[in-house]
Amino acid sequence: VRATGEHVDLLRALAPQVLGVLVRRYGRFDACEDAVQEALLAAAVQWPEEGVPESPRAWLITVAARRLTDQLRSERARRRREDTAAAQAPADEAFAPAPGDEQPPEHDDTLTLLVLCCHPALSPPSQLALTLRAVAGLTTAQIASAFLVPEATMAQRISRAKQSIRAAGGGFDMPPEPERTERLRVVLHVLYLMFNEGYIASSGPDLQRAELTREAIRLTRAVHALLPEDGEVAGLLALMLLTEARRPARAHPDGTLIALAEQDRSLWNRAYVEEGTALITDALAHAPLGPYQLQAAIAAVHDEATGAEDTDWPQILALYELLARAAPNPMVTLNHAVAVAMVHGPRAGLDLLATLDGDERVATHHRLDAVRAHLLEMAGDHAAARDGYRAAARRTTSIPEQRFLEARAARLSD
């Protein structure tokens, strides 16, 4: 049985609320999360057949609490078998629905859950997997399919992530400052990874991965609604919308990638462009500047150009100079070099790229070869450009990128 799109949206929106109620009431994040997941699965099977209950939230809380009771009871039974000094068992009445389950939540637990799932004891892939399950309400099977690993592998990864949080003593509270700011920064990074994982997926067989993009935007919207004054949250949401806007134009129907300069801009999602541009304009006017806002501002300049040739490259260059100071890293330098080339000519861009040759983080990365080839092509050195595209094509581990780079090289061979 498959839940319809409407049910899926409702379940995903309710997942963090239900989990929040359970963790507040019973503690034990790991056990509560399992119980909520089971309740979501039960709902996905029952609701399409029997109809959505009058209070879906209370229904989920009741079912999840019952599962939790069962689980804790069997754990106690096991312990009792192992150790005759049985642990004190809480009364079953403790698991009955509490008054107020029918009411909408007095506070939103989404942010607290995000902060918990993005616990610093976990690696970024584990933070991402746990966030998708506990906050976004995806099933383990869906997450496994998005990351192209067996379901058992993903189940193990999620269960281990929860154990790590338990071992690290992660509690269901917002940490105090300054840790709070640091943890929020990790949450934004995980949402950014979630978006990218979905966005880089090609069309066709990777539809599950495209769902990650949708979830990343939905969760970032939720965080933005809770922290409207935070410029970086607004910047990240704007960056996602301004990037997602180009999705319809980014590849041919067969999955072949299309460079930004060659995309059919009439296919871009204007509603996303407008929303993203408004968000970033407001953030830049009111909040302290940060890397997500700068990246969003760059995306907005690209998106507002009616054609590639109308792009305001001097403005983009100025933004990259700020970004290179705020968040220096080799990937920023690569894009910065393209902007330099567009304003000051390809040789100036190549000079900036040359500073990366000794940088072991990127010296053997296919993107360095690809950008260098692009600038060499601009400079009219077609033989060197062709070699560069070929080198990049050999180095990439992405099939669509390899096809794109080989096509670039072939275009210069005529």
Place this chain on the structure above:
Amino acid sequence: VKYMLLIYDNANTRETFLGEEGRELMAEVDAIMNELTESGELVGGEALADPSNTRTIRLVDGTPAITDGPFAEAKEHLGGYLIVDCESAERAAEIALRWPSARFSPMEVRPLMDTAGAEM
């Protein structure tokens, strides 16, 4: 990122693994497999039958030709593989270095191609 760890055997590897010394080696294999399962890094893996079971197929001027035995005689042959999904190439190499076969023949660690990609 997913990596394939290619396990190469030589003429004596299987004997070693099935002999007295092999018990400890197999215990090491089990321990690594458990660790990779626990950590959620294991994607899959298989062992291949002895190369004498190989059939090589060729198209000679469009006509199929099937011969018994491997396509090239070599001191080392592919004995099996593991696929792991790990955070870094360093971690994949670390797993390969601990795989007992690495003490007898080299291992290769190769990234898998991804169907996703970003426009440039």
